[in-house]
Amino acid sequence: MNKLAVWMTRLYPKGWRARYGDELDALLADTGADARVVTDLFRGGIRMQFKTWSFLKLAIALGLGGLLLGAGVAQLLPSIYISRATLQIAATRIDENMPATSLRNGLNARILQMETQLLSRTELSRIITNPRLDLYATERKVKPLEDVIEDMKAAIHVDFIALPGALGERALAVDIGFTYPDRFLARQTVQALTDRFMEISMTPYSADARSEGVLQVVETPSLPQSPISPNRLVIVFMGFLAGIVMAFLWRATRKTGFIRQPLAIAAVTLVITLLTAGLSYLIPNQFRSNAAVQIAGRTHEDMRAMREQVLSRTVLAAVVNDPRLLLYRDELKTMPLEDVIEQMKKHLQIDLLRTPDAILFTVGFDGPDRYKDQMVVNAILDKLDWANAQMPPITPRPQPNVLQSVIEVLDQPNLPTSPIKPNRYVIAAIGGIIGIVLAALIAIIRRRWKPEPDFPVNAIPE
């Protein structure tokens, strides 16, 4: 232990040891060394080093420390893997007289319909709760299944790749990917998605779409995961700036006191920032649920008329008074229904969107309760369906062409060998950079408010 204590004295800066080294050795000879003394010397040596280190040494030490800490943190983060499979979907004509453009349009519409079905709530919940997969088991214990389905949707990637040449006229490649912490389950899930995609493709499909006159869901009402407002990041940043300004203003008005001490600026800034962050949580969240539908065969004027019908007082009153939705209960106690309907209209968007293939209704509703927002969007889609039924029926086109799609698996689901995230090198590097920045701050503050310590050997009287 005595030897260890002597080693600890070597932690002290050279200048300091030149001045006090002999005295400290003499003291250790008198006290002896135990674990407490060794620890005390270690702490004292490190503190004295920090008081005397130049910026370069501090930057290296804190940079290395940050790098190691970052690497440690990166190891604790769960790895995420992605498994992918590639399929080729080719449309085959049943009617040889079908024009090529119809075939291509039919293929595009068919794939859109297959993707929508594959990513529907019913299909995904079936995959999640499949006992062989048992996906998101931990999350399902603490979250509603709706939220878990949204998580899974975000983890599934379906990308369409155009194929070159003549094949591209009637076929597309589809890349299906799934990200998950368990690489085996990632592969098995992609296999399940691929199998289901192939099953969906078995049914024949009409090339000229699109079940004319029938409301088809292009995007199901979303369950929003994060609020559209308030933007807490912006609020906290404004609080940070306000904290800095207030701290400097305070300092300018005082010649003595806390604010003149080192790190006072940082402390005041931190307090104001934290206070702002806390206050931002008093602002209620606003979530937005969105959906998109199309009705093939309807003109722009038809759809505009349907939109006006849904936004009418009668229809919206029915939505507000729907006992399943319980909308605006508090407002209805103090405001007339007309005013409540006007308030609802401010949060409801029903727009017409022209695409090359169709005209879509996009429906959005924002409110503080994300589940209710989704239910309201569903209710509005029901009203659009009702409004569509009120319109004159569409005359079906003669001899609809029928095509079939053939799916071929180009690449089986792979078993990933390395994770796509986290990027552990980047995290470690960020830790190192933070360490260097911290060293710079310490050096600046120390130089500004505290002179460099001096251990003059000639202070000792002769």
Next chain:
Amino acid sequence: MSDPTLLVLASLAQGDKHGYSMMLDIETFAGVKLGPGTLYGAITRLEQQGWIRPVKSTDRRRPYTITPAGRGHLQEQLSGLQQVVKTGLSRLRPA
């Protein structure tokens, strides 16, 4: 009170001492056992502030003495503490 710099000044107020004597004295009057690192950290700060200075000695065990500025600082700190102790005790007394 456990601030090492005040403990060292209080010890030296009685008379010049070297490090080991200071440690023993402080343990006796304050019940605080300062480690060598803590003690010499305090001695370093006090000497930089000009509140103590080393005394001529041929031994490695160098004694220190409190300076007039050090006495003034100790007086000021202890008066402040005394006021706190007096107020606290009076508030603890049953009404």
